[in-house]
Amino acid sequence: MPDSDKTDAQKKAEFREWLEDSGVMDSIVKTLVDMYTLPEQPEDPLAFIRNNLGGPGVGCADKDALIAQMSEDLEKLRALCEKCEDADQAHKEGAKTDEDHQEEHKETDHPEEKGGEKVEGEGAATTEEKPS
Helix, strand or coil, X not given: CCHHHCCHHHHHHHHHHHHHHHXXXXXXXXXXXXXXXXXXXXXXXXXXXXXXXXXXXXXXXXXXXXXXXXXXXXXXXXXXXXXXXXXXXXXXXHHHHHHHHHHHHHHHHCCCEECCEECCCCCCCCCCCCXX
16 A cells, blocks of 8 residues: 555554564663653753663763763873883883992992902912813
């Protein structure tokens, strides 16, 4: 039967059946029930419906805010990683400087010791000669 031959009542009945079959009616009713059971009614009921229609999860407005927050947090994380890398590099350079300083300190504080062996006078042998 062409659309022009159908009565308004028939068109409405078919439309309602299509909405029910596709799950639209269940989603709308669930969203309205969710809004009804809130402790306080939302300031913007249309925004609530838009954000909650379509199943579980975060609504569009919330997603935009979360994406913006994630971008901000990602930049903070990158800055902290860079600081950490700089601090690590400075620590490594400081450790090398400390080792160099310890070597200098060892040589200047104990001039009689060179290479881990004690020198007992000028011209003294630092190693024992082995007999041939």
